[in-house]
Amino acid sequence: MQALRDITFEVKPGELFGLIGPDGAGKTTLFRILTTLLFADEGTASVAGMDVVGDYRDIRKAVGYMPGRFSLYQDLSVEENLDFFATIFGTTVEENYDLIKDIYIQIEPFKKRRVVALSGGMKQKLALSCALIHKPKVLFLDEPTTGVDPVSRREFWDMLKRLNSTGITVLVSTPYMDEAELCNRIALIQEGELLVVDSPENIVANHTDSLYKVAAKNTYMLIKDLKDFKGNKSVYAFGEFIHYTHSNSDFSEERLGEYLEAKGHEDIKIVKARAGIEDVFMALSEKKGTEV
Amino acid sequence: MKETEKVIVVNDLTKKFGSFTAVDQISFETRKGEIFGFLGANGAGKTTAMKMLIGISKPTSGEAIVNGFDVKTQPEKVKKTIGYMSQKFSMYDDLNIMENITFFGGIYGLSRKEIKERGEAVIEKLGLREVAKKQVGSLPLGWKQKLAFSVALLHEPKVVFLDEPTGGVDPITRRQFWEMIYAEADKGTTIFVTTHYMDEAEYCNRVSIMVEGKIEALDSPKNLKKQFDASSMDEVFQKLARNVE
Structure with a gap:
């Protein structure tokens, strides 16, 4: 060890x-x-x-x-x-x-x-x-x-x-x-x-991933559906929001909104947000995990 | 009807140690499939209250019914029908994964066949096949806690008590743990959970906050934030619990 x-x-x-x-x-x-x-x-x-x-x-x-x-x-x-x-x-x-x-x-x-x-x-x-x-x-x-x-x-x-x-x-x-x-x-x-x-x-400031805060009425289903959304990079619960990052630049809030609506979600909110230390920590440790 | 089934009913529950009142006439109910957050500062009385609810401490007065059993008169029935895990004690470090599962399955009266089937299912689901023969003490804390949660659910209790289950756990595993909680609640299990992470308070359907033995607030995170004119549960907590020691 x-x-x-x-x-x-x-x-x-x-x-x-x-x-x-x-x-x-x-x-x-x-x-x-x-x-x-x-x-x-x-x-x-x-x-x-x-x-x-x-x-x-x-x-x-x-x-x-x-x-x-x-x-x-x-x-x-x-x-x-x-x-x-x-x-x-x-x-x-x-x-x-x-x-x-x-x-x-x-x-x-x-x-x-x-x-x-x-x-x-x-x-x-x-x-x-x-x-x-x-x-x-x-x-x-x-x-x-x-x-x-x-x-x-x-x-x-x-x-x-x-x-x-x-x-x-x-x-x-x-x-x-x-x-x-x-x-x-x-x-x-x-x-x-x-x-x-x-x-x-x-x-x-050095963290470049675009981060979106996403919320909907049913958080549990929202996590599941975001993980099924094509091109998702990370989906993490953060208090009342889910922090979502996408794996490429081919992302639009509109498209995600439509996808979630089609899945039957209500009260959908998608807001671009700034990453915090915990976001960076998780991103860096995920990156490390894939390198090994 | 299922939706409104009450799993825990607490009325004026009180615990005194001599002249000190640790828990002071608390009352609340939890529903089937609800994630109920039980918050409070250190020393506010959370642990004492929880000990009464799981049947290991006798109330001084008041009553608590868990799964239809009275904690005062039927504590053994309460213990058999609940699940419990805490940060401090969850499993035996010097037993391996399957030995722990067998031990706890046996304690909760499962048959050998049930233990084997459910144990295998847990190991499979958590991806622990390769380390199944390892002593639990050698596993990373996060794995241990996910395993402990699954073991606490082995006998399919209607309610599970989680005492600071994610303390010190890394941020990714902490979230995976909560996804397990969500999935279990979705299946209809009631989750009674304490935590010092205020972001986790937001994941609960309802949250109660204890201050000096009393429940000073109880509502959904959304309503609590409205009630205390706060932007986060952390702020709610700070407003309620500050300046009391």
């Missing part, structure tokens, strides 16, 4: 960089290599100017890492956990309190509570505080929002943006494509390979 293959990318100082892909794509393996917890078989990597193999000790002091699964001590209280991580890194909570203040203040009322009794949202805030307490240059967050509801996700990203604005370089991984646009630059990863690395705006 090859978890990662020929990964090449750079993150600039102060960037908020997103590594975006589904479960099993290799995100965690990549973060472990970059945080010196795992050796790569081939290739090199440096973080904050230091080599991940030769300078592993110094890298560990310079980075903060929040793993996907909670890394906190369940049987210690909130403040004990924070103290513990500060001490390990040879600092104190007071020394870097400014950095975590915004986040920590929300859980401070519960500082005597043991971690095991905290809600998911509170644990996440504590884990982030612990990853920040030694004032790292680079912060790695492995799927901080997986399984988190949309409201809490948005709040977490607001927090991340504020942190990033203090100058810390942030690498964050996520399976949620809609979080891409919140990053300065992103890498899309699938099955151990990077599909593309660029700003979300450029990725979308």
